[in-house]
Amino acid sequence: xxxxxxxxxxxxxxxxxxxxxxxxxxxxxxxxxxxxxxxxxxxxxxxxxxxxxxxxxxxxxxxxxxxxxxxxxxxxxxxxxxxxxxxxxxxxxxxxxxxxxxxxxxxxxxxxxxxxxxxxxxxxxxxxxxxxxxxxxxxxxxxxxxxxxx
Numbered sequence: 001x002x003x004x005x006x007x008x009x010x011x012x013x014x015x016x017x018x019x020x021x022x023x024x025x026x027x028x029x030x031x032x033x034x035x036x037x038x039x040x041x042x043x044x045x046x047x048x049x050x051x052x053x054x055x056x057x058x059x060x061x062x063x064x065x066x067x068x069x070x071x072x073x074x075x076x077x078x079x080x081x082x083x084x085x086x087x088x089x090x091x092x093x094x095x096x097x098x099x100x101x102x103x104x105x106x107x108x109x110x111x112x113x114x115x116x117x118x119x120x121x122x123x124x125x126x127x128x129x130x131x132x133x134x135x136x137x138x139x140x141x142x143x144x145x146x147x148x149x150x
Contacts, residue, residue, distance in 0.1 A: 003031050004109035004139075006085075010038045010098045010132075013070050016113035020143035021074060024111035027141075028082040036085040036105040037075060039067045040094040064089060095131040102137055110140045 009024045011017040021037065028035050041063050071087040078084070085105060090097035102110055114129040133140045 002108065003033075005031070005033045006036065006105055006107050006109075007033050008036045008038060008098070008102050008105055008107035008110045010040065010094070010101075010110070010112050010128075011071070011074065012039070012094075012113075013067075013074075014113065014115070016115055016143065016145045018074070018113075019145075020111050020113035021078070023141070023143050025078050025081050027109075027111070033109075034083045034085050036088060036101070036107065037071055038088040038090065038098065038101045039071055040097040041067060041089065041091045042094050060091065064091075094128045095135075098128070098132055099135060099137070108138050110136055110138060112140060112142055114142045114144050 004027075007024050007028055009017075009021050011021060021035075024035055027033070041060070067089055068087070071089070075084050075087060088101050088105075090101060098110070098112075101107070110132060112129050112132055114127075129140075129142055133142065
């Protein structure tokens with residue numbers, strides 16, 4: 001079994017996603033691995049013409065620019081600890097984009113946060129993390145909202 005050298009860390013900028021990134025940084029430092037940070041802008045309106053009109057290209061442009069600033073800040077605070085590949089941004093379904101990015105960067109591990117939703121909210125929102133665990137081309141390490149690192 002080979003140890004990971006390319007770790008993909010998807011982020012939605014939540015507290016749990018940041019915990020997952022910090023965990024990945026500690027792991028990458030020990031394994032001499034590179035981190036690839038990914039943010040997906042989910043645009044469900046693409047399949048619904050009436051809603052698609054509401055999401056103008058300038059709005060999407062603003063979302064992309066704001067997300068890039070946030071990604072750059074996450075990397076800047078950790079760059080002295082581990083090497084990072086170029087940050088990645090995708091637009092579309094988070095599940096598909098995470099799997100596609102994993103293949104693109106040759107990820108041999110995905111570290112992803114889980115929000116711990118249960119019941120109706122999980123059923124309505126679906127679980128990106130569950131889908132990734134089931135379909136990823138490599139191992140997936142999930143970091144929960146209550147995870148504590150020492």
